[in-house]
Amino acid sequence: MTETSSSFSKLDQLKSIIPYLAKYKPKLFLGFLFILLTNLVAVIQPIFIKKAVDSLETVTSEKALAVYALSLLGIAFFEGIFLYFMRQTIIVVSRYVEYDLRNDYFAHLQKMSIQFFHNHPTGDLMARATNDLNAVRALVGPGIMYFVNTTVRLIGTLIVMLSINSVLTFFALLTFPIMVFAVAILMRRIHDSFKRSQELYAEITTHAQENISGIRIVKVYIQEELEKQRFEKLNKKYVAERLSLAKIRALLWACMGFLSGLGVLIVLWVGGHLVANGTISIGSLTAFFTLLTHLTWPMIALGWVINLTQQGIASMARINEILHIEPEIEANPNGKMIDSLRGEIEFRNVSFSYNSVPVLKNISLKIKSGTTLAIVGRTGSGKSTLANLIPRLLQPSSGEILIDGLPIETLSLAELRRNIGHVPQETFLFSESIAENIAFGIGDAKPEDVEKAGKLSQVHKDILGFPQKYETVLGERGINISGGQKQRTAISRAIIRNPAILILDDALSAVDTYTEEEILKRLRRELTKRTNVIISHRISTIRDADNIIVLENGEIAEQGDHNSLLENDGLYANLYQMQLLEESLEEL
Template identity: 40%
Template sequence: MKHLRRLNKYFLKYKWWIIPGSIFVIISNIFGVVPAQVIGYAVDLITENVQIYNLFQGFERQEIIYTIFSSNLLYFGLLVILLYVMRGLFLFFMRQTIILMSRHIEFDMKNDIYQHYQELSLGFYRRNNTGDLMNRATEDVNRVRMYVGPAIMYTINTFVLSVLIVWSMFDVNSKLAIYCLLPLPFLVIIIYYVNTLIFKKSGKIQERLSELSSFVQERFSGIRIIKSYVREDYTRNMFEIQSNDYKRDSMSLVKVSALFYPTMLLLIGLSTILTIYIGGIQVMNGSITAGNIAEFIIYINQLTFPVTMLGWVTSLIQRAAASQKRINEFLDIPSDIQSTEPEDKEITGHLKFENVSFTYPDTGIQALKNLNFEIKEGEFVAIIGKTGSGKSTLANLIMRMYDVQDGSISIDGKNLKSLNLKNYRSQIGFVPQEVFLFSDTIKNNIAFGLDQVTDEEVYNAAKNASVYHNIIDFEEKFETMLGERGITLSGGQKQRVSIARALIKSPKILIFDDCLSAVDTKTEEEILQNLGKMMAGKTSILIAHRISTIKNADKILVLDDGKIIEQGTHSELLSLNKRYTELYNNQLLEEEGRSI
């Protein structure tokens, strides 16, 4: 139960649902136990009246006795019906409070988990599969909901009903009650043993389900690659292997449950046999009446429900504990990126790297080594280098997606770590190398970074990104729905929509992470011209592979193996006749080769 303690805050929040719900449970069970006593009296009444009726055989009074007897039976029958109607009414109230509370807790849990996911750094998402993240926020939460709703409801119900029945049994006859309850200790031992098995198997099943979800999500995302390489049969076989593992563990759990319930029913049946045998002896001795035996048999049958529920509830609690343990594992992970400064501050875009080194914690790869450079307010700075030189890592550090291990990054003279994170990022426009668009309209994708935006602002951003004319050619124009990850658009169109999304914010710092690779040279020049107008007096950082893209930059940084090996303007770097010149000459040769 230690894993489920985290739920106490939700129980405290919804205490005014639990308290009346528990009261309704008690009242409903009182109305459930009383009918057994009424039926016991009715059986004794029948026995006595049948004897009296037979004594007056052949007399006129026999008809009067029959009328009184019928009236009494009708009265007792109506009373039992009324008691069960009242029980049903309070059971309805019980479900309307406790089950509805569980849905509210489920809602709160999913929001808390999603909020925590949002706060975790990129490193967390590099280490964990999307399918597993989704499974913990859906399947695991649903299992926990079964604990906070049905499990708690039936636990209270089972406890109250058991106490009332046992108390009623001892109130009638202690000796008979003891014999009837003899099989219960064996049931407790069985439940304890089965609980351990259920807990272990439930945790294993959830792990298998996460693996299966991750597999399916990844294959659906890469469906074009699968079809291109004609690997449908291979992936189907892999899916079948994963499914078989999940089925095997699930069947193992089912077998445990299948053995558990018949065992419980066998013990309940044994109690019924003991009741009839011991009770029959006591009736002959005059200790109890036949009605008491009928009453006891009803109690035993009523105990079948709580005992059966005990097994089911135990299974729910164990599954919920296993799921909550998985949820807690992620909820207990603190974000690598912490922000303690509450004050918002408008930045000007003066960046400074001092002895910055960075190693990815999950892979151990050192991406940047002792970087020192400065970007002044309003400068247009370009970064170039071969693949793996650390360009994208540098952009992520400026965005504070990761924190540096050595050295410091300052913004306007203040350490980046001291700034309010949300406020800082809201003033940055970022276009990633891997474009991601949501399954939404083009308009909403462009306006994603702002809470309120006019149509005119969306249109202007699209024009500045040179994608406006492409959009208005669509039948639905800006209301065109994009497929998953923007699959409806071409590569160049996706990049330009992503650029429009960054430009509409009018950011203080704009970072382009090699996001012009899929557009032609003419479109690239148009975007850069619009960028020059929009970002006049603001800091722009452009990461690129093509020198033609960056030659007009105020400063160019050349990265190699995580180090800055050259920096200066285009002409200054050419005059050095080193790595930048080599890159420039190679690209000229490539362009000449393509033109031939």
């Protein structure tokens, strides 16, 4: 049952490549034509060699020999030309297919939701875009080229050989099925063994990585010697696999050498008899040798192609696995276009489960336009989830969210997000210039706007201290900035959009209290009309909010303004006491 379904799906994987190829039909067609021409010329060459050698048997002139030599050169010239065009068409198409497939993959990832990225680690998604994509390309390019080439070459050779002598043809080709078979099997084993040794190598890497990052623990437990032994075990296992790989590889090369030699031997023996009986000429024998040598590589390639196909199909399946995942958050194509939101948000009995674990339970909440809602609560109480529902990064499992009185799904997704400034908990900046990062969400920002946003979020002075100021490039090869500076840049990125709704998800945690105070003050003054949703651990951040909710296990445990919550003497009051104590301890 599973057998049949998997073989069906294998065919489906192959079929899924066809649309990509169909796009380049004319080029592919030309490619096949050139394969045909190349091989046509290639099998003519031995005929000339035969004639040249035979002519030596009878009395001949230097001039006649020169003519043969020149025609051989002419043939080689045309073969070269055709070969050039063959590669320039078929291999080029495979690169185009790779290009298209990579773009499609990227575009598809762009439609995936936050949950998808939780379930698929970056490393896994990257592996599909690199290793698997490569395997598919190898199938489309060299795979198709060599397959067609070998087939055509075999037919051509067969025709020429048969025209000379059928018995010798039979014997000459005797070793090739064995060769294709041996190459296919050994290559398969090499691939498997290589994969296994890569896995073992990864184990060595992981072990070394864990050991080095945990070196303190190793020393604390005096585990140095045992760690060496553990490493030795992995090291040995890896070397053993590499050695069995070496055996197969050595066998493959030795086999190819032996089988091609055996081909020559057979032709020499059988052909020798035929020449001696006068059935064929000495030139025919020479032609057979040449045909044989020219067929060896295509035959080896055929064995290789069999493997390319298997790996390519497996990899295509892995890529399709991702491409076939439907986007969870569908942008409503008839979504209502909104020019400016008032920023009124309402949650009606909203629940949300992540992998069937409830995170938010039956939340009902109303945030009036222009007011500030603050959310506090322990780690894992559902604060970020609640915030992520507003820009539709997540889809509620049940219940309804209304923006300006309209169900959130009826709005255009792009327009909704355009009206929201979101500063996520984990600051993510791109390795571009600071100015580009701040202007990330708006089309064309004037330098004044960028600076204004920088000033508003209190990062302007820091930026002026960087070597290239606003043009300083961040990340990998650029400058590394502090967590607080990153957070403030992320705030600039959100407020430059002048959003109707501003969400600060623990966005000031790495900023000192004084700077935080300044930022909040300015935000309040400059942007009175917006609706704010602020998540924070710090009471000082949220003290002035119009409404504060305390989340506990996905439910609203307490609600009210600062003073009423203190009077309540519950979780919030407790949290407040603790922070006061902590502050007084700092001052000691």
